[in-house]
Amino acid sequence: MADFLLYALIAGVGVAIITGVLGCFVVWQRMAYFSDSLAHSTLLGIALGLQLGIHTTLATLLLCACFALLLLWAQQKQTLSGDSMLGVMAHAALAFGVLALSLSDNYNNIDLHSLLFGNILTVSQEDLFWLGGGGVFVFAMLIYFWQPLLLITINRDLAAAEGVAILRLQLLLILLMTITVAVSIQIIGLLLISALLIIPAATARLLARTPPMMAMIAACLGVTATLIGLRLSLTADLPAGPAIVSVMVLFFAATNGIHAAGSLRKK
Amino acid sequence: MRQPLITAEAIGLTRDNSKILDNVSLNIAADDFITVVGPNGAGKTTLLKCLLGLIKPTQGRLKRQAGLRVGYMPQRITAARTMPLSLHYFLALNKNSNAREIAEIAELTNITQHLQTPLAELSGGEMQRALLARALLNHPTLLALDEPVQNLDVGGEIAFYHLLENICDTRKVAVLMVSHDLHFVMRRSRQVVCLYHHVCCSGTPQVVSQDPQFKALFGNEMAELMTVYQHEHDHHHTDTGETPNG
Numbered sequence: 001m002a003d004f005l006l007y008a009l010i011a012g013v014g015v016a017i018i019t020g021v022l023g024c025f026v027v028w029q030r031m032a033y034f035s036d037s038l039a040h041s042t043l044l045g046i047a048l049g050l051q052l053g054i055h056t057t058l059a060t061l062l063l064c065a066c067f068a069l070l071l072l073w074a075q076q077k078q079t080l081s082g083d084s085m086l087g088v089m090a091h092a093a094l095a096f097g098v099l100a101l102s103l104s105d106n107y108n109n110i111d112l113h114s115l116l117f118g119n120i121l122t123v124s125q126e127d128l129f130w131l132g133g134g135g136v137f138v139f140a141m142l143i144y145f146w147q148p149l150l151l152i153t154i155n156r157d158l159a160a161a162e163g164v165a166i167l168r169l170q171l172l173l174i175l176l177m178t179i180t181v182a183v184s185i186q187i188i189g190l191l192l193i194s195a196l197l198i199i200p201a202a203t204a205r206l207l208a209r210t211p212p213m214m215a216m217i218a219a220c221l222g223v224t225a226t227l228i229g230l231r232l233s234l235t236a237d238l239p240a241g242p243a244i245v246s247v248m249v250l251f252f253a254a255t256n257g258i259h260a261a262g263s264l265r266k267k
Numbered sequence: 268m269r270q271p272l273i274t275a276e277a278i279g280l281t282r283d284n285s286k287i288l289d290n291v292s293l294n295i296a297a298d299d300f301i302t303v304v305g306p307n308g309a310g311k312t313t314l315l316k317c318l319l320g321l322i323k324p325t326q327g328r329l330k331r332q333a334g335l336r337v338g339y340m341p342q343r344i345t346a347a348r349t350m351p352l353s354l355h356y357f358l359a360l361n362k363n364s365n366a367r368e369i370a371e372i373a374e375l376t377n378i379t380q381h382l383q384t385p386l387a388e389l390s391g392g393e394m395q396r397a398l399l400a401r402a403l404l405n406h407p408t409l410l411a412l413d414e415p416v417q418n419l420d421v422g423g424e425i426a427f428y429h430l431l432e433n434i435c436d437t438r439k440v441a442v443l444m445v446s447h448d449l450h451f452v453m454r455r456s457r458q459v460v461c462l463y464h465h466v467c468c469s470g471t472p473q474v475v476s477q478d479p480q481f482k483a484l485f486g487n488e489m490a491e492l493m494t495v496y497q498h499e500h501d502h503h504h505t506d507t508g509e510t511p512n513g
Contacts, residue, residue, distance in 0.1 A: 211356065
């Protein structure tokens with residue numbers, strides 16, 4: 001197999017596993033819009049990285065982390081509703097990101113299309129190192145803090161009364177999301193990363209009976225969709241990211257259809 | 268004297284220029300059974316949350332015994348349908364309890380037959396007992412209950428209080444409860460705190476029910492009704508029946 005194919009395969013599977021598991025928390029905590037806003041801010045990170053000559057993934061990571069804290073702080077203020085505030089911030093980040101990119105000297109060399117939709121076939125070895133490191137860290141943290149993370153997701157007051165440090169764990173979850181978005185963005189693109197977080201988890205919800213089962217099913221669905229999507233993209237010459245997401249949507253629709261039919265029959 | 272579990276010295280909470288709690292002082296000792304009563308919006312739940320450290324008071328001093336274990340039963344939790352969560356998994360999400368204990372406490376709180384039920388599908392009474400079970404699994408020295416019988420019908424309410432009495436009698440646990448239900452409050456509590464942003468009056472049920480401030484807050488009729496209840500329960504009549512299924 002050609003190197004670029006092997007890299008694409010590893011990257012796709014890796015992203016699918018991390019986003020599948022972390023996506024469950026996005027679904028449970030209703031953070032879909034939050035993760036979307038975070039993804040939008042990556043553009044500014046990439047622009048800044050190019051401008052200042054810092055590694056783009058590192059720049060994205062740092063900027064996303066700052067942006068996430070800003071989002072949290074803005075949501076506390078609550079003069080606007082949470083979703084409006086997220087909307088303002090997400091589009092501000094997007095607009096400033098495009099402006100910053102256009103001011104950059106090598107604007108003509110920047111492929112905006114691949115920033116938006118990703119380009120899994122151009123994944124480099126270095127990208128894989130970032131993905132591997134980030135993925136292992138995210139995974140280890142999720143496993144280690146699984147119990148308190150679930151508890152704050154179910155009920156904050158209950159968790160606090162039992163001695164869980166809520167704020168610290170919430171920050172951890174946001175850090176994990178930031179890392180996931182930053183290391184996946186080159187591969188899947190900023191418009192599709194939310195899809196990878198939300199769709200497999202939302203599909204798994206209907207199939208799972210416990211939270212860990214839901215995480216595992218989401219990861220498996222994500223990996224399967226990625227493999228099929230990549231295959232489609234190669235044989236039919238389709239863009240890989242959208243192909244992967246389309247397969248995920250098909251899974252989602254099929255699962256929902258079967259579930260609805262099942263509950264109809266029960267009645 | 269032993270150190271109290273929680274000591275509140277003149278705590279207050281001001282939010283958006285309105286005083287939700289004002290100059291509240293309270294001691295909770297190891298064998299106390301304290302009930303906070305008061306009209307809606309009096310700040311009862313807020314006081315409970317302040318005492319447990321879930322909300323930081325803006326005035327006053329609050330001391331909690333080092334290593335205090337609290338079993339907290341919130342008013343309700345809305346089990347998100349986004350998470351597939353069985354009652355058993357919910358109870359097991361606790362580093363202080365093992366499988367044997369979960370089975371034991373599920374039996375005690377009469378939820379064994381619901382252990383595999385998704386949390387979101389429990390009835391009001393089942394959910395209250397599930398939350399009580401969760402609170403007990405934390406090995407509490409203090410049980411903090413926020414309106415535990417809200418949303419229950421009369422039968423469920425009586426059953427719940429039987430259960431609570433049983434637990435207090437068999438386990439060494441202090442109880443701090445917020446309640447509307449003056450009947451039970453007067454019968455069981457050793458101390459009643461009547462709250463309307465500040466402490467209107469506090470003391471034994473007998474003392475509180477005679478207090479003019481209490482009468483002003485709940486009306487003469489209620490105060491008289493409560494005196495009647497106390498008479499009833501001076502006679503130690505036997506409780507009938509088993510705890511029915513909720």
